[in-house]
Amino acid sequence: MSSDLVWVIGFKEEAGFLVERTFLDGDPRKIEYVDTTLDMGDNPTFKTGLMYAGREVKPEHIPTKMMWSSKKHRPYDVFMLRGLILVSQEFKDIIERFEPDTHQFFPIEVVFKDGSHARLMYFFNICARVDTMSRAHTTAKMLHGISWDFSSGEFVFSKDLIGGRKVWIDKHVIHGLFFSNDIKDEIEKEKLTGPVFNGFPVL
Incomplete structure (x- = not known):
């Protein structure tokens, strides 16, 4: 897991x-x-x-x-x-x-x-457009109220803002197509070809 x-x-x-x-x-x-x-x-x-x-x-x-x-x-x-x-x-x-x-x-x-x-x-x-970044823990900077600057700090996601979602677009992250642990685990369990994953902390 x-x-x-x-x-x-x-x-x-x-x-x-x-x-x-x-x-x-x-x-x-x-x-x-x-x-x-x-x-x-x-x-x-x-x-x-x-x-x-x-x-x-x-x-x-x-x-x-x-x-x-x-x-x-x-x-x-x-x-x-x-x-x-x-x-x-x-x-x-x-x-x-x-x-x-x-x-x-x-x-x-x-x-x-x-x-x-x-x-x-x-x-x-993907038909879920939400704001899921933790303002209390993320150190990256928001640019013009539109998008997070990945190069300026760390991304930390909020469990409360994610809720029960499994797949979503974070509207403030460019190319932000996100998946939950259980979706990622199932994809790897089934040995599906093509995807690669990069993880970010969630609090």
């Missing part, structure tokens, strides 16, 4: 190099949010095409098909393409077991260059 930490997710190329991949339809630059009400933090106006602001998105323009070039190194359980996180059914099942009907998963068929089926993946959109 992991120690009492909050985890930010990153991605690794299991093949040891970047496998060529591309969307065959859709346009991530045109994906729109359902609710664009102003909320100070990262992407406060929820600009079209800027993903992971923590709110639901409309299905229009989301890709439904993509190409993965390597049959030797098949699609990982988690990877990113053009700002979208793609996850496997196994990853999706873990998230939905802990937080059912909370986040969005849009199916994307992955094919090889010859058109044969490679894997079913999902665009995973």
Whole structure:
């Protein structure tokens, strides 16, 4: 089991190099949010095409098909393409077991260059936008009331502000996609390929 930490997710190329991949339809630059009400933090106006602001998105323009070039190194359980996180059914099942009907998963068929089926993946959109940093313990500085400056000090998260959440976007952390201990432990237990985690203390 992991120690009492909050985890930010990153991605690794299991093949040891970047496998060529591309969307065959859709346009991530045109994906729109359902609710664009102003909320100070990262992407406060929820600009079209800027993903992971923590709110639901409309299905229009989301890709439904993509190409993965390597049959030797098949699609990982988690990877990113053009700002979208793609996850496997196994990853999706873990998230939905802990937080059912909370986040969005849009199916994307992955094919090889010859058109044969490679894997079913999902665009995973995190639909929880919250402020979870402990003001009493964080030593990093807040810039212009919008985002924490990671280089200026330490991040410490608040248990009370996190509450029972398992996956969320911290609206004051740029690229702040966070996971609880139990989600991270399940992903590692199932030996899912692609994700890497970096932990932060929570008090």
